[in-house]
């Protein structure tokens with residue numbers, strides 16, 4: 001189930017790609033990139049255990065076997081592999097699937113992908129701990145903002161974070177904004193939502209919760 005953003009609640013299958021060019025301290029998938037224990041969990045993951053090279057045809061067949069209408073490609077940062085991602089996306093579109101790619105917005109999208117998918121772009125704010133020069137790439141954000149249907153999803157903790165979002169929205173001409181509470185358990189999510197909901201609505205933005213946490217907790221899928 002897609003737990004976040006415009007497709008919240010839709011049945012889907014996830015393809016999670018390894019590796020990331022950022023290192024957000026609150027990352028909820030550090031097992032995709034954190035080989036040195038930099039995230040808040042402090043856990044050192046072993047890439048030999050976490051990553052596997054799989055031919056795209058096998059990935060495609062396994063996704064199709066789920067028999068769901070929506071495929072979500074996430075990470076890590078999946079656009080680090082976007083050239084190799086294209087044949088998978090092309091085949092899944094040919095088989096009638098809707099496709100969403102979740103990205104941190106630092107890698108400008110391949111125009112061939114932009115014709116086939118919806119991008120859920122999640123630029124990282126200062127509380128991620130990533131340096132601004134790495135997390136905000138103007139050329140990439142401008143390119144995403146120009147792709148019809150792109151949704152921008154901002155992980156926020158406090159109403160002050162919305163000021164930071166507002167600056168990015170203005171600077172890059174972003175017109176589809178989703179505010180999502182940061183949190184890996186229901187108490188944290190509820191607390192953030194209570195702080196964010198009124199100021200986000202007042203700015204004319206959308207809100208999303210994290211439905212998968214509500215339903216299954218912070219459990220890693222298989």
Ligand code: SF4
Nearest residue numbers: 020022024027076104
């Ligand atoms: S960009 Fe996403 S996957 Fe990468 S460290 Fe940040 S939250 Fe984790």
